[in-house]
Amino acid sequence: MMTTPSGRRPKHLSSSPFKPAAEPVVEVFEVGDRVTHDLYGLGQVSHVDSHAVTVDFGAKLVRIAHPFPKLHHL
Template sequence: MASSGNNRPRHANSPFAAHVEPDVEDFALADRVCHDTYGMGRVVGVDKSGLTVDFGSSTRRIETPFRKMTKL
């Protein structure tokens, strides 16, 4: 059976452009952060898959990518 042609490379002006990964902000220990749900906090743990953040009333594990959180 013949291929349907799905193996061809996409052109730069294609409306079916490749998915672009969002930029992941870089966080370090003791960084102050603001989360849309939990509010203000401080980073207390960092590893390759996420952060542990102390929000005062609770400590939460935030997985990457950090869409709802910004560094202050």
């Protein structure tokens, strides 16, 4: 995928024969959500702020920054 020097994708032209790229889905987590992480396993969201979530995985609390790699809702 191409991006401009500012990091944004260029505008899709209506005359283009290609379909526009799908917008990425941004996960939204709330306190109490049960989640799974590819490395840490099952957990529960204990804190949410504008840039990260803190998840209680039982043995440890882990702060995971946006865009929440490897973290999925159950």
